Amino acid sequence: MNDNKNTIILVTTISAIAVLAFFSVGGFLLYNSHIKNKEMEVKLRLEQEKTKQEIAKSQSQQQLAQVTTASQETTTAPVVRKRRTNYEAELMNRMSSVQDTDINGTNAEMGAQASRAYESWDRELNKVYKLLMSELPDGQKTRLRNEERAWLKRMVSETKKSVYEMCGGDEFNGQACGTGATLAEIGTKLDMTKERTIELARMYDELYK
Numbered sequence: 001m002n003d004n005k006n007t008i009i010l011v012t013t014i015s016a017i018a019v020l021a022f023f024s025v026g027g028f029l030l031y032n033s034h035i036k037n038k039e040m041e042v043k044l045r046l047e048q049e050k051t052k053q054e055i056a057k058s059q060s061q062q063q064l065a066q067v068t069t070a071s072q073e074t075t076t077a078p079v080v081r082k083r084r085t086n087y088e089a090e091l092m093n094r095m096s097s098v099q100d101t102d103i104n105g106t107n108a109e110m111g112a113q114a115s116r117a118y119e120s121w122d123r124e125l126n127k128v129y130k131l132l133m134s135e136l137p138d139g140q141k142t143r144l145r146n147e148e149r150a151w152l153k154r155m156v157s158e159t160k161k162s163v164y165e166m167c168g169g170d171e172f173n174g175q176a177c178g179t180g181a182t183l184a185e186i187g188t189k190l191d192m193t194k195e196r197t198i199e200l201a202r203m204y205d206e207l208y209k
Contacts, residue, residue, distance in 0.1 A: 086205060087128070087201045087204045087205050088198065088201040088202050091197065091198070091201045094124070095120065095124065098116075098117050098120045098121070099113060099117060100117035100118075100120075100121065100190060107179035107183055108179065110183055111179065111182050111183050111186060114183065114186045114190050118190040118193060121190065121193045121194045121197055122193050124197045125196055125200065128197060128200045128201050128204055129144075129148060129200055131204060132144060132200060132203060132204055132207075133145070135204075135207065136207075144203075151192075151196055154192075155188075155189060155193075158188055158192060159185050159188045159189055162187070162188040163184050163185050165184070166180050166181045166183075166184035167180075
């Protein structure tokens, strides 16, 4: 009788231990699963946060690139030229005190006066020519340079022609005859230089109309 009782107690004890072990293992597995779920949630949040940061960084870089491009376009945009003071009018006002017509006196006096007038106009010519070359587009600079070279050749030719006519077609070894030839030479250079200077002044004014 006692053996049966002991057996029952033993079986009951073993069953209780088994049940306890079962629930312990189950509880451990449930706890472990809960921990892993938490870790997954944390990892997922970190990845989402990282993705958001990368998207924000990319958007910031795009905005910066757009601002930089806009700034460059503003910097490189052609400057609108404003209408300046009438260069031709200013030129004629400056040269009003230079006597380049109605020159009287002896040949020597007229020659000296014409030479001074020519030098004044020649300075103005160089001034406006350099001004144009500094502001014209490259293609127009080339055209103006070629025109100026052609004009200089024409002035040399016209000067020689006037001297030849003054001497009645009589020249010796390329040397003009008499003081009249000197006046013809300087007079031709003066007239042509004055005309060319005014022409370039008008060309400059056309840039800003």
